[in-house]
């Protein structure tokens with residue numbers, strides 16, 4: 001499967017986001033925009049008004065680590081997100097929210113925290129355009145990769161050979177190999193990518209090209 005790379009803007013320079021985006025957009029497949037509310041995760045980031053100012057020839061992928069995400073999805077679509085993922089842990093009616101995202105003509109993603117089992121939610125995975133498997137506890141960049149989430153990726157890949165499976169958290173030159181071998185095809189990386197002096201080389205390593 002073709003591996004795609006989405007740098008997480010969380011580890012970019014928030015004072016110069018647009019120039020960071022322009023600098024690397026030819027190397028990447030889209031930009032992962034982390035949204036945190038201080039409730040679902042113990043940290044705050046930026047919301048739709050910030051995304052609205054950002055421009056790129058590549059799509060923006062909004063990862064909503066927030067409670068009641070269904071209330072905000074229209075704002076993120078208007079702000080330019082082309083992919084939106086919501087956490088299974090906070091959704092009262094996951095299938096309804098996935099359908100809402102599809103009706104809004106964005107790629108609909110369902111996210112699983114490291115400790116959340118997928119077995120009770122296979123119908124939601126089936127309905128979603130993509131699945132995001134968290135390989136750290138969401139909230140911060142720069143954490144270590146939690147290897148046992150690979151089992152979930154293997155299970156989903158076996159059930160759905162064509163499903164886009166994204167992985168987020170602790171991805172570097174070493175862990176990306178394991179993630180792709182398990183079946184992930186969309187790679188998110190924050191600190192490893194932005195700290196790397198040679199972005200072209202880092203992007204190559206992360207897509208194993």
Ligand code: DX5
Nearest residue numbers: 008138139141142170190191
């Ligand atoms: C964590 C965010 C990630 C984060 C990943 O809560 O969802 O997207 O930026 O950062 P690294 O790659 O540093 O683990």
Ligand code: ZN
Nearest residue numbers: 008034063168
């Ligand atoms: Zn993320």
